[in-house]
Amino acid sequence: MTNAADNTASSGALPDERGHFGKFGGRFVAETLMAPLDELNAAYQKYMCDPEFQAELDRDLACFVGRPSPLYFAERWSNEIGGARIYLKREDLNHTGAHKINNTVGQALLARRMGKTRIIAETGAGQHGVASATVAARMGVECVVYMGAEDIERQAINVYRMRLLGATVVSVESGSRTLKDALNEAMRDWVTNIDNTFYIIGTVAGPHPYPAMVRDFQAIIGRETRQQIMAMEGRLPDALVACVGGGSNAIGLFHPFIDDNEVAIYGVEAGGDGVETGRHAAPLCAGSPGVLHGNRTYLMEDRDGQIIETHSISAGLDYPGVGPEHAWLKDSGRATYVAIKDSEAMSAFHSLTLTEGIMPALETSHALAYAEKLAAGMDKEQIIVVNLSGRGDKDVNTIAALEGIEL
Amino acid sequence: MSRIEVRFAELKSQNRTALIPFVTAGDPQPDVTVPLLHAMVAAGADLLELGVPFSDPMADGPVIQAACERALSHHVTLHQVLDMVREFRQQDKTTPVILMGYLNPVEVWGYTEFATAAAEAGVDGILTVDLPPEEAADFTAAMKAVDIDSIFLLAPTSDESRMRRVSEVASGFLYYVSFKGVTGASHLDVSSVSSKLNELRKHTELPVGVGFGIRDGESAAQVARIADAVIVGSVLVSQLADLADQPDRIPSTLAATVSGLRAAIDKTS
Numbered sequence: 001m002t003n004a005a006d007n008t009a010s011s012g013a014l015p016d017e018r019g020h021f022g023k024f025g026g027r028f029v030a031e032t033l034m035a036p037l038d039e040l041n042a043a044y045q046k047y048m049c050d051p052e053f054q055a056e057l058d059r060d061l062a063c064f065v066g067r068p069s070p071l072y073f074a075e076r077w078s079n080e081i082g083g084a085r086i087y088l089k090r091e092d093l094n095h096t097g098a099h100k101i102n103n104t105v106g107q108a109l110l111a112r113r114m115g116k117t118r119i120i121a122e123t124g125a126g127q128h129g130v131a132s133a134t135v136a137a138r139m140g141v142e143c144v145v146y147m148g149a150e151d152i153e154r155q156a157i158n159v160y161r162m163r164l165l166g167a168t169v170v171s172v173e174s175g176s177r178t179l180k181d182a183l184n185e186a187m188r189d190w191v192t193n194i195d196n197t198f199y200i201i202g203t204v205a206g207p208h209p210y211p212a213m214v215r216d217f218q219a220i221i222g223r224e225t226r227q228q229i230m231a232m233e234g235r236l237p238d239a240l241v242a243c244v245g246g247g248s249n250a251i252g253l254f255h256p257f258i259d260d261n262e263v264a265i266y267g268v269e270a271g272g273d274g275v276e277t278g279r280h281a282a283p284l285c286a287g288s289p290g291v292l293h294g295n296r297t298y299l300m301e302d303r304d305g306q307i308i309e310t311h312s313i314s315a316g317l318d319y320p321g322v323g324p325e326h327a328w329l330k331d332s333g334r335a336t337y338v339a340i341k342d343s344e345a346m347s348a349f350h351s352l353t354l355t356e357g358i359m360p361a362l363e364t365s366h367a368l369a370y371a372e373k374l375a376a377g378m379d380k381e382q383i384i385v386v387n388l389s390g391r392g393d394k395d396v397n398t399i400a401a402l403e404g405i406e407l
Numbered sequence: 408m409s410r411i412e413v414r415f416a417e418l419k420s421q422n423r424t425a426l427i428p429f430v431t432a433g434d435p436q437p438d439v440t441v442p443l444l445h446a447m448v449a450a451g452a453d454l455l456e457l458g459v460p461f462s463d464p465m466a467d468g469p470v471i472q473a474a475c476e477r478a479l480s481h482h483v484t485l486h487q488v489l490d491m492v493r494e495f496r497q498q499d500k501t502t503p504v505i506l507m508g509y510l511n512p513v514e515v516w517g518y519t520e521f522a523t524a525a526a527e528a529g530v531d532g533i534l535t536v537d538l539p540p541e542e543a544a545d546f547t548a549a550m551k552a553v554d555i556d557s558i559f560l561l562a563p564t565s566d567e568s569r570m571r572r573v574s575e576v577a578s579g580f581l582y583y584v585s586f587k588g589v590t591g592a593s594h595l596d597v598s599s600v601s602s603k604l605n606e607l608r609k610h611t612e613l614p615v616g617v618g619f620g621i622r623d624g625e626s627a628a629q630v631a632r633i634a635d636a637v638i639v640g641s642v643l644v645s646q647l648a649d650l651a652d653q654p655d656r657i658p659s660t661l662a663a664t665v666s667g668l669r670a671a672i673d674k675t676s
Contacts, residue, residue, distance in 0.1 A: 028510060028538060028539070030466040030536045031573070032560075032563070033564075034569060184464075191466070191588060192592065194564065195587075290514055291511045291537065301515065304485060305512035307463050
């Protein structure tokens with residue numbers, strides 16, 4: 001059952017009407033974007049309570065995305081680790097291979113109702129770009145995807161997929177040539193083409209209402225998980241684990257469980273070469289609060305407030321900020337944020353692939369690596385749910401190159 | 408009266424429109440900036456906008472982005488920008504200096520601590536482009552406490568309620584962004600700017616400057632007929648980029664451009 005309108009399981013109290021999660025979030029953009037964001041917020045508020053919109057969203061999630069995604073007991077992998085029983089929420093089985101499509105399907109429906117005829121998006125690993133190009137193709141509208149030049153090199157397959165779907169992929173050469181620069185460039189496009197353009201942000205960051213809106217479209221992950229684990233185990237899990245770049249797959253899983261204090265929540269950031277080396281992408285573990293990309297949140301920044309370059313094996317986690325709701329969950333103590341190194345993620349990638357026949361994305365592999373550690377210290381009666389946020393096909397070239405294998 | 412108020416009052420009594428050039432501090436290298444500011448004042452600048460370099464200038468086009476990157480390659484921090492203003496003030500006690508940039512460097516410093524340091528250095532106003540009035544209460548209070556004006560943007564998308572809201576919190580002058588887009592683009596439509604300014608003046612007594620898209624004497628003169636100040640940025644920053652390898656030529660070249668704009672503006676008054 002995929003009832004997107006049923007949001008009763010989650011706290012839903014935050015953000016406030018101006019988009020604040022405690023001291024985080026808000027709307028920090030130039031004046032030109034304030035009116036378009038008001039317009040977007042009004043449409044989002046209206047349609048989230050509109051039964052016709054929700055019915056269409058439910059149909060798309062069922063028939064186009066392929067929801068509900070299974071909750072799968074990874075028995076061999078759990079046995080090999082020898083601790084808690086680990087369930088995988090199979091977002092990798094969604095159309096286009098990741099959780100990103102849950103959000104782009106929802107925002108596309110909004111775009112159509114708002115009369116927008118052009119879609120733009122930023123992308124890191126390319127999963128959100130592909131998911132945006134997919135819904136644009138289905139709507140028959142123009143789609144422009146901004147992608148850092150460095151990411152274009154390491155995610156060539158997704159770049160080609162976007163082009164096959166009719167999207168224009170614009171290579172962003174400024175700054176660190178990764179996701180944050182793609183976001184800057186998409187914002188510049190939006191401010192120039194506000195009248196006809198809908199900007200589909202792919203994560204729970206950006207100015208209000210994006211963090212709340214993207215969360216609400218992704219919360220289907222947690223709502224399904226709740227029903228599925230109750231059906232399979234008759235109780236809630238002991239722990240949830242998900243990787244966090246901007247944090248949309250994580251918030252999607254976490255949000256419907258926030259009021260269930262018996263469920264521990266772990267967000268896993270990209271530790272790169274190790275947080276102690278400074279070469280990482282773990283703002284919640286090792287950053288400080290600041291303002292970037294329209295919201296106040298934890299950032300990777302120097303003491304002068306300049307954003308510093310991040311490092312991660314996975315393009316989708318290679319981002320110096322994080323969604324403001326995660327910043328709030330960290331400060332409130334409700335969720336715990338940890339970092340996993342590139343090498344640990346690689347090892348978990350191989351481990352899951354070999355024991356379960358499931359090839360996870362490198363982003364997801366960070367969550368899996370932490371779940372391994374966590375499970376090992378728990379007992380067989382305990383349950384962990386890991387969000388298997390995306391599949392690893394896109395990363396095969398990267399992994400081969402890292403291991404010195406020529407394809 | 409603040410330096411900004413004094414300057415606009417003088418200009419009004421002379422029936423002249425202000426010319427406000429923008430350059431990024433430390434572009435293309437730190438030692439260029441102070442001599443350049445003096446040269447622009449000598450060439451006819453009435454107020455100065457000094458850009459604070461930021462790693463992620465979301466509201467700027469490629470020209471000012473590149474300027475930020477050049478300045479940041481010399482590690483120009485907000486502290487150094489204040490040092491430049493302090494040095495400028497040793498010789499020039501009257502020309503208002505407005506810092507323009509993004510919120511995060513100020514946020515990280517701390518509003519009150521920054522405001523104290525900026526006032527002491529001789530800063531007169533600050534415009535943080537990604538800080539709308541809705542989020543600005545603490546910021547404007549900290550600036551007001553040290554008599555620094557908080558300058559705010561208005562845009563073609565701003566309706567009457569936003570004009571009122573911005574006018575309530577702004578001081579010094581208002582900065583009207585002439586078109587929907589980023590700095591350095593060229594979509595200037597003077598007649599639509601003119602009708603928007605008429606609307607805006609119903610809500611504010613503050614002087615109104617117009618920026619974005621002013622590329623030459625002709626566009627400067629057109630805007631000067633309807634605005635209290637003409638703000639010119641990307642054209643000057645492009646010249647800085649072209650002369651990055653010959654910094655000695657920067658002050659005189661930009662001064663020549665400023666004096667050309669000055670002449671075009673003054674012909675209209």
